[in-house]
Amino acid sequence: MTVAADSLQLATELGQLLLRKKWTITTAESCTGGGIGYWLTAVAGSSAYIDRGFITYSNKAKQQLLGVRSATLLQFGAVSEDTVREMAEGAAKAANANLAIAVSGIAGPDGGSEYKPVGTVCFGFFLNGQLATQRLVFTGDRQQVRQQAIDYALKQSIELLTAVIQ
Numbered sequence: 001m002t003v004a005a006d007s008l009q010l011a012t013e014l015g016q017l018l019l020r021k022k023w024t025i026t027t028a029e030s031c032t033g034g035g036i037g038y039w040l041t042a043v044a045g046s047s048a049y050i051d052r053g054f055i056t057y058s059n060k061a062k063q064q065l066l067g068v069r070s071a072t073l074l075q076f077g078a079v080s081e082d083t084v085r086e087m088a089e090g091a092a093k094a095a096n097a098n099l100a101i102a103v104s105g106i107a108g109p110d111g112g113s114e115y116k117p118v119g120t121v122c123f124g125f126f127l128n129g130q131l132a133t134q135r136l137v138f139t140g141d142r143q144q145v146r147q148q149a150i151d152y153a154l155k156q157s158i159e160l161l162t163a164v165i166q
Contacts (some may be wrong), residue, residue, distance in 0.1 A: 010154035011039040011046075017079065017161045018049040018099070023128075027053040027093035027135075028066055028087040030078065031105035031121060035150040042072055052095050066090030066102075079116055081102050081133035084124030088133075092126040099161065100126035101153045108144045121149045125159050 012057030018025055027036045037053035040046055054065050061080055065088040068083055076082040078114040089104035112118035119138040124131065134156070138148040 001162060007039045007137075007147075007151055007154065008042055010151060010158065012043050014154055014158050014161070015040065015043045015046055015049060017158060017165065021043075021161065021165060022125040023051050023098035023161075024095070026050065026091045026097040028062075028084075028091035028102040028124075029053065029055050029063070029102060029105060030067055030087075031107045032103050032146055032149050033057065034154070035146060036097060036101055036103065036153050039150065040128035043145065044045070045128065051097070052089055054094070059081055061100060066157055077116070079106055081122050081124070084122045085131050085133050086124075087158060088126040088131060092101055097126075098128045099157060100124075101157055102126075103153055105145070107142045107149075119145050119153075121145070123149075123153055123155065123156065125160055127164065129162055132160070 009109050034055045040050050046085045054162050056065055059073050068086040072082050084102040084104050088100045092100035102124035106118050108118035121136055123134045138145045
């Protein structure tokens with residue numbers, strides 16, 4: 001399978017779960033630049049479960065559109081579990097969605113540090129009032145890091161939603 005086929009398959013599976021649960025989804029994306037939203041809306045009929053998404057690349061956008069606190073950004077940085085937690089919660093509230101996926105990371109080739117190397121991506125998941133976060137480090141070039149983040153976000157959302165349905 002190709003990357004596109006994998007991503008479309010994941011988005012289709014997630015969409016079926018959302019339809020089954022009668023839930024809606026939104027995204028708050030930084031390093032993925034709308035990639036998750038792209039794949040979600042590539043599925044025919046996705047308007048039944050997605051109304052809007054947010055590309056919040058700058059800190060200003062994270063604050064204005066999602067309500068991320070400046071204190072959080074100053075203390076922990078844009079690429080942190082604290083920030084994606086607030087991004088996910090803010091996106092869910094702004095879109096009135098049951099499920100929100102937030103992603104912020106360092107796709108490279110520059111911008112990394114010893115503590116946050118290139119490939120570091122933080123994920124936030126808001127699932128009907130519950131919040132979960134994760135921090136992963138992917139390898140590869142900019143496009144590979146972004147694609148891995150997109151697919152991981154879709155897979156993790158499927159796992160979280162499947163656990164709720166069962």
